[in-house]
Amino acid sequence: MKLIAGNWKMFKGPRETREFCAAFSTPAGVDAVLCPPFVSLPAAVESGHTVFAQNVHWADDGAFTGEISAPMLLELGVSGAIVGHSERRQYFGETDETVARRTVAALRHGLRVIACVGESLEERESGQMDLVLRLQVETIADVAGAEEGLAIAYEPVWAIGTGQTATPEQAREVHAFIKSLLDVPVLYGGSVKPDNAEELLSQEGVDGALVGGASLDVESFTAICQAAAT
Ligand code: 13P
Numbered sequence: 001m002k003l004i005a006g007n008w009k010m011f012k013g014p015r016e017t018r019e020f021c022a023a024f025s026t027p028a029g030v031d032a033v034l035c036p037p038f039v040s041l042p043a044a045v046e047s048g049h050t051v052f053a054q055n056v057h058w059a060d061d062g063a064f065t066g067e068i069s070a071p072m073l074l075e076l077g078v079s080g081a082i083v084g085h086s087e088r089r090q091y092f093g094e095t096d097e098t099v100a101r102r103t104v105a106a107l108r109h110g111l112r113v114i115a116c117v118g119e120s121l122e123e124r125e126s127g128q129m130d131l132v133l134r135l136q137v138e139t140i141a142d143v144a145g146a147e148e149g150l151a152i153a154y155e156p157v158w159a160i161g162t163g164q165t166a167t168p169e170q171a172r173e174v175h176a177f178i179k180s181l182l183d184v185p186v187l188y189g190g191s192v193k194p195d196n197a198e199e200l201l202s203q204e205g206v207d208g209a210l211v212g213g214a215s216l217d218v219e220s221f222t223a224i225c226q227a228a229a230t
Contacts (some may be wrong), residue, residue, distance in 0.1 A: 002201060002228040003151060003187060003208035005052065005114055006215025007031040007082060012036055014043040021047030023218045029229035031208070032139035034166070034215075035082055038068055045077040052114065055088060056081035058098075070109035080112030082210075084136075086157045096139040103150070104143045112149040114187065114210060115140050119176070121158035133174065134181060141182040151185040152178055153210040159190025161212060166190060168203045175205035194223035201228050 012020065017040035024054065026032040026049065035052045036044045044051040057067035073081065080094055083106065099115060106113045115156030119129040123192040137152065154174050159165050166174070166188065167228045188200055189210030200206055214220040 001029060001031050003031045003033065003114075003185060004225045004228050005035055005082070005153075005187065005208070005210050006221050007035045007054065007085070007189075007210055008037065008040075008211050008216060009054070009087070009212060010037055011216055012040055017043040017048070017081050020216075020218055021049055024049065024222065026050075027222065027225045027229050029223045032221075032225050033080070041073070041076050041078055050082040051078050052082060052112065053078055054082050054085070056083060056102055056106045057099040058110065058136050067204070070106050070111055073111060074109060080114065082114045083151075084096075084115065084116045084140075084169045086116060086118055086155055086160060090157075091219050096136055099136075100143045103140050104154075107147050107149055110149075112151070113144075114151050114153050115144075116153045116155050116189070116210070118153075118155040118160075118190070124156070124158070129174075130177065133177065137178055137181045146183045151187055151207070152182065153187040153189045154178060155189035156208060161191070163191050165192065165196055165200065168199055171200055171206055172203045175203070175207075179205055192224060194203055194220050194227065197224040198230065199225035 033050045057069050083102040088094040103115050119132045123132045185207035187208040187210045192209045192211045193214045
């Protein structure tokens, strides 16, 4: 079954979350996950949908202002977390090492994890893509291994929020490369929309999608989930 995760980023407080959740139902044959901001997690969990956080810290508790731990998420009924999103790496100093620490701590607590990797345009064009992806994936693989509950999201940075997707061939190629380093489900992310979802999701090695902008609207997120179910 394909995993379709909606990463809402910093959109939708509790009220809008309740509205979305009431209008959304997961199509049969797909594992649909909603990833709202931290403050909206209780509202989303109460709706009965499967809910992931957008980040999680490696410690159970401690002096880490602004962070949230795995036991706290579990107490709310949250099922998993995204870690290492490129926006966290780009704007908040997340590194391969911190991503790996977050991943392994979350898995040990029984949370599912979507760990994000992806190259920038500059890295792709200068021929460093394989090296960057290898480092990102192997740092996670070294500590977590191909553990149950772990998925990688391949999100080329140049495709996020740009309307530009990887071609099906590019996605197939990179997904195969990632799987050769760490044999877990690999999701594609970066401008996934209802009109390109089916083609991307039908590629070998594309085990689901991590959807940003198009996950904010019930109809478009439902359409993407339906494309995954066919
Ligand atoms: P978009 O689907 O808006 O390009 O965002 C992708 C993403 O970053 C999902 O995590």
